[in-house]
Amino acid sequence: MRDIGAGSATGSSTIGAIMRVYLALLCALAAAALLWAQLSGPAQAEPAGEDPASLRIEYRPGGYMPPGFPLEGSVKLLSSPVAHAGQRSRIRIECTIGEAGMAAGETLEIWKHFTSDVEEFQVADPQMPAHFALKTAAPGAEWEMLVHSNALQRNSPSVFPYRKAVGAKLAAGKLAPGTKVYFDLGGTQGVRMQHYAENLFNFRVVIAGADGRPRDYVGDAFLKVVGGPATKLRVYAPAYVAVGERFSLEAIPSDAWGSLAGNHQGWKLAVQDPTLGTSEFEYDPELLHYVASNLVPTQPGVYRLSVRSADGSLEGISNPIRVENHPKRRVYYGDLHQHTYLHDGRGTYEELYLHARRNGLLDFGALTPHHMPLGVTGPSYIFDKFKDPRDNWPDMIRGNKRMNGWRDFVTILGYEYSVGTRLGGHHNVIYNADDAPTTMQLDPASNRADVGDMMDVLERSGVPAMVIPHVGGGPPNWTHRTDPRIERSFEIASVHGVFEESWQSHLDAGLRLAATASGDNHTVGFGNSYPGLIYTMTNPLTGVFAYGKTRDAIWEGLYQRRTFGVTGNERILMEFSLNGEPMGGELPAAAAPAARMRARVSGTQPLTRVELVKNGRVLHSINPARQSGSLVRISWGDNIYQRRANVGFGEGVLEAESGAVRLERFLHRDQEFERMHQAGDSVRWQSAATSNDRDGMLARIDGAEGALVFRLQDPHLGPLEVTAPLDVLRRDGYFRWRGLGDKPYTHSYLELMGIEVAFEIEFELVNDQAPLDIEFDYEDRDPPKPGDYYYLRMEQLDTNKGWASPVWIN
Numbered sequence: 001m002r003d004i005g006a007g008s009a010t011g012s013s014t015i016g017a018i019m020r021v022y023l024a025l026l027c028a029l030a031a032a033a034l035l036w037a038q039l040s041g042p043a044q045a046e047p048a049g050e051d052p053a054s055l056r057i058e059y060r061p062g063g064y065m066p067p068g069f070p071l072e073g074s075v076k077l078l079s080s081p082v083a084h085a086g087q088r089s090r091i092r093i094e095c096t097i098g099e100a101g102m103a104a105g106e107t108l109e110i111w112k113h114f115t116s117d118v119e120e121f122q123v124a125d126p127q128m129p130a131h132f133a134l135k136t137a138a139p140g141a142e143w144e145m146l147v148h149s150n151a152l153q154r155n156s157p158s159v160f161p162y163r164k165a166v167g168a169k170l171a172a173g174k175l176a177p178g179t180k181v182y183f184d185l186g187g188t189q190g191v192r193m194q195h196y197a198e199n200l201f202n203f204r205v206v207i208a209g210a211d212g213r214p215r216d217y218v219g220d221a222f223l224k225v226v227g228g229p230a231t232k233l234r235v236y237a238p239a240y241v242a243v244g245e246r247f248s249l250e251a252i253p254s255d256a257w258g259s260l261a262g263n264h265q266g267w268k269l270a271v272q273d274p275t276l277g278t279s280e281f282e283y284d285p286e287l288l289h290y291v292a293s294n295l296v297p298t299q300p301g302v303y304r305l306s307v308r309s310a311d312g313s314l315e316g317i318s319n320p321i322r323v324e325n326h327p328k329r330r331v332y333y334g335d336l337h338q339h340t341y342l343h344d345g346r347g348t349y350e351e352l353y354l355h356a357r358r359n360g361l362l363d364f365g366a367l368t369p370h371h372m373p374l375g376v377t378g379p380s381y382i383f384d385k386f387k388d389p390r391d392n393w394p395d396m397i398r399g400n401k402r403m404n405g406w407r408d409f410v411t412i413l414g415y416e417y418s419v420g421t422r423l424g425g426h427h428n429v430i431y432n433a434d435d436a437p438t439t440m441q442l443d444p445a446s447n448r449a450d451v452g453d454m455m456d457v458l459e460r461s462g463v464p465a466m467v468i469p470h471v472g473g474g475p476p477n478w479t480h481r482t483d484p485r486i487e488r489s490f491e492i493a494s495v496h497g498v499f500e501e502s503w504q505s506h507l508d509a510g511l512r513l514a515a516t517a518s519g520d521n522h523t524v525g526f527g528n529s530y531p532g533l534i535y536t537m538t539n540p541l542t543g544v545f546a547y548g549k550t551r552d553a554i555w556e557g558l559y560q561r562r563t564f565g566v567t568g569n570e571r572i573l574m575e576f577s578l579n580g581e582p583m584g585g586e587l588p589a590a591a592a593p594a595a596r597m598r599a600r601v602s603g604t605q606p607l608t609r610v611e612l613v614k615n616g617r618v619l620h621s622i623n624p625a626r627q628s629g630s631l632v633r634i635s636w637g638d639n640i641y642q643r644r645a646n647v648g649f650g651e652g653v654l655e656a657e658s659g660a661v662r663l664e665r666f667l668h669r670d671q672e673f674e675r676m677h678q679a680g681d682s683v684r685w686q687s688a689a690t691s692n693d694r695d696g697m698l699a700r701i702d703g704a705e706g707a708l709v710f711r712l713q714d715p716h717l718g719p720l721e722v723t724a725p726l727d728v729l730r731r732d733g734y735f736r737w738r739g740l741g742d743k744p745y746t747h748s749y750l751e752l753m754g755i756e757v758a759f760e761i762e763f764e765l766v767n768d769q770a771p772l773d774i775e776f777d778y779e780d781r782d783p784p785k786p787g788d789y790y791y792l793r794m795e796q797l798d799t800n801k802g803w804a805s806p807v808w809i810n
Helices: 002-039 348-356 390-402 444-448 452-459 500-508 552-558 726-731 748-752
Strands: 074-077 082-085 091-095 107-113 131-138 142-149 162-172 179-185 197-208 213-227 232-238 240-242 248-252 267-270 280-283 289-295 302-303 307-311 315-317 321-324 330-339 365-368 410-418 426-431 465-470 487-493 515-516 540-544 563-566 571-577 593-601 607-614 617-622 633-636 649-659 660-665 675-679 681-689 694-700 704-714 716-724 734-741 759-766 773-780 789-796 800-805 807-809
Touching: 091 197, 091 213, 107 179, 107 675, 131 142, 162 197, 179 500, 232 307, 240 563, 280 716, 289 681, 302 500, 302 563, 330 410, 330 426, 330 465, 330 552, 330 675, 348 365, 348 390, 365 390, 365 487, 390 410, 426 452, 444 694, 452 465, 500 748, 515 571, 563 571, 571 789, 571 800, 571 807, 593 607, 607 759, 607 773, 617 773, 633 660, 633 704, 660 675, 704 726, 716 726, 716 734, 726 734, 726 759
Parallel strands: 074 213, 082 213, 232 315, 240 321, 330 365, 365 410, 465 487, 487 515
Antiparallel strands: 074 091, 091 179, 107 162, 107 197, 131 179, 142 162, 197 213, 232 248, 248 289, 267 307, 280 289, 302 321, 307 315, 330 540, 410 426, 426 465, 540 563, 563 800, 571 593, 593 773, 607 617, 607 789, 633 694, 633 759, 649 681, 649 704, 660 694, 675 681, 704 716, 734 759, 789 800, 789 807
């Protein structure tokens, strides 16, 4: 019995050990399966009532290939599935060749998304960063290594919305089915990853035929890119608060480019100014940032709250907070133009909405994928269960409905309708409804109809709808047939640039369109985007005056045109009225024998210019920051529409005819590859341009004499040289030059508007401690006439701008 008992005990121990190993293996497999499901695999639809904060996101990279494209082989990531934004990683990939094999003259290619600014690879030196290499045991295989420049917007042949990064052409030999090829991306020094976080980054492996066209899709290597180290706090508060009203302050530890920092937890934060009360910050696991929830103002005024970490390494200042005794309408900030993985963007519906609230800190937002057969505006979509974005519309509706109201975030259902300029151009369609039929569902033949016909179809949707024209892949036309009940606003700025001239052409043609501004963003940074490789502007925002933070209230503010647009993700406050009628309104001429305007602006930087505009021309201008002295603000840019970063990259130098110019600060740096530095007695820089995106600097000219000489080598305009006489600048405080360089340049859309391509530069003596708030009244000496319109615009020291919607005279 004792022996049997002893044997049983030993057997139980052995069985227990086996079970423990088995359970550990099951756990490991489950964890691996969960990671794979999160990164790539399809997930079951979530119950509608599930808390969005705990959603199992169905991440998708987006797959765009020519029709009939075969799926052959497989890809496995061998290195870490996590990389840090803006930092170097060595990435190893195993590729298994499919049944078709690979013949001499064909190429193994690695693609990345067209907005990803992953460092350009090189094959010359294995000891240097970003080295690309491969290995295979295939006998007789010889390779020709290929590198594709980041400077190309699209490869030839196009694989948009991907771009080729590197490749290896099989110069001799062949690869049999099942052959394994091992890629080393980065080498011993690693490759610098993109400068923005992304839940599902992918390197796509493809076989191209001898003609250079994609032949087989092999697979994707998936990574998660997390934010870099924390360098700053982004601090946000409500724009309007009543005296005695408790409100919350939110703070996000961010990396240098605005992503949630990889080390965002574990900080102790405190409000530095007790003017509005004190509160402890607590980490919110749903929002993934810190919230102080019991601040209470006791006096009216405009406040900006400073927040700092306990160790002093992080700090930030909030947006302006206007405290009033009895605020009526309040201002809410949103973005009405965000692309998704369905076409040329990134991110799934819930993922993007969560980002908009957590890291974008938006009050409202709309996802706007191109809602037409994708072959019309890009390659065909064949990888998933859907072949047309109409098939995705029910999923978009579910995501929109699920996320509406989560942590006070308002979702707005929408999509983008894009046709050529001759047919009306690009317009976003948004609805005030949880559910609505798209124009393509109402009339499948309408996907290429002119915008006027599209609006006729939209009228049949049975729910409130609006369209917003914008300049993107193609510009809008102000001569198209319209419906003023539907076409109510214009997107004046996006990551593509600033388009005030186009807005004014619409206004001058009689279209009564409010000022809005949104991202048109193609990365995952909904509401707070690093623009990526192509674009050079951080996404703008729309401010809406509304009676509350609900979809109906936001919609009413949008429809009544009580809106303003701002660039740079800056929560600037703008108010404008004419004879008491707020922005977006209309006044009968008989009731307006005089035009008395009132303006209030609260910036996030010192104000350099606040202007009242009548019928497209400046009526009155105030320059709060201008003063005599030795600090000069220089800003420059051009109006070339649809420029992109890669084809707008220029180099420049600023120097004095005699003496030195000293750099104080680079203004409006949106991209990592934009750089500026002191070079002896001069300042040198590299920057990229989109339309009306103003680059700039603050510089000291104490030791400069004669003139300031500005030189820029521009890929479109050629060499530009501007001389600013210092005696004129010191006398007037201002010097402006507008013109062209030696290389003539035309643009068809600008010609259509009757506007010449031009480069503009401004030199202005400034006080960098100028006021951030201004309030004034002004009366137009000329009585207003029917058809007149007036609006307010402003500019900050950092070159960020804002526009309030007009008031029109009937």
